[in-house]
């Protein structure tokens with residue numbers, strides 16, 4: 011089956027469209043080939059599939075442990091591992107993100123089926139975060155490698171669900187260094203003041219979306235996408251008015267590995283003042299880490 015596959019690259023940054031493979035018939039051996047394509051292209055699109063919900067879950071399990079979604083409750087009625095997102099006027103996933111980056115062990119691979127899509131609009135964009143990192147200047151790469159960032163699930167109404175990751179992670183399979191901050195879930199660079207963090211995060215969030223790091227895909231119903239959340243971000247364009255329905259299974263991953271932070275967390279020194287509010291979220295996170303009532307963040 012895999013021998014008949016036709017692989018067509020979609021952009022120089024990332025992405026390939028693959029025809030001639032029936033995903034419903036993929037077993038462990040073919041899954042290894044799919045993994046190799048994911049390493050090469052980061053995002054794969056398989057048009058004209060007819061994958062049932064049960065086959066979708068079976069396919070996902072070949073790649074690892076699955077998670078539906080920790081907060082969004084509109085999972086597919088029968089299969090808890092399937093997250094379903096419906097929209098008719100844009101507004102879903104329309105900010106750059108890596109899936110579930112607010113978890114200590116975020117998503118590894120997302121496998122998404124386009125169930126219903128508009129004729130025009132609703133394209134998805136992905137960005138290559140290894141290329142985005144490699145294209146920064148050396149001093150900027152050096153600075154980012156010494157920093158960590160706080161991510162939380164505020165977009166899902168759960169700001170208290172938070173974690174800290176290195177800003178630059180090393181991809182466990184390819185060894186590539188990857189810029190791991192995103193518009194949707196990253197709140198604050200831990201070692202910088204809030205104002206400095208907003209300046210740098212603001213810059214980097216725009217940077218990753220630079221067209222030369224991206225691919226844009228126009229959907230047809232039945233297409234199945236695989237993407238590696240460890241080295242890509244994605245967003246949906248909110249420019250459609252017809253119904254758009256996707257179903258996703260999510261293969262869970264490892265704790266992101268990167269360099270140790272070179273500086274301590276930034277918390278305003280001295281007595282509490284009005285300006286202390288800028289550090290409230292970070293203080294809360296550090297206090298939780300240190301254990302209630304003690305440790306570095308108790309002031």
Ligand SMILES: O=C(O)CCC(=O)C(=O)O
Nearest residue numbers: 103109122134246256258
């Ligand atoms: O609908 C899409 O194209 C992507 C939605 C999304 O962000 C996701 O399923 O992770």
Ligand SMILES: [Fe+2]
Nearest residue numbers: 103107108109
């Ligand atoms: Fe997503």
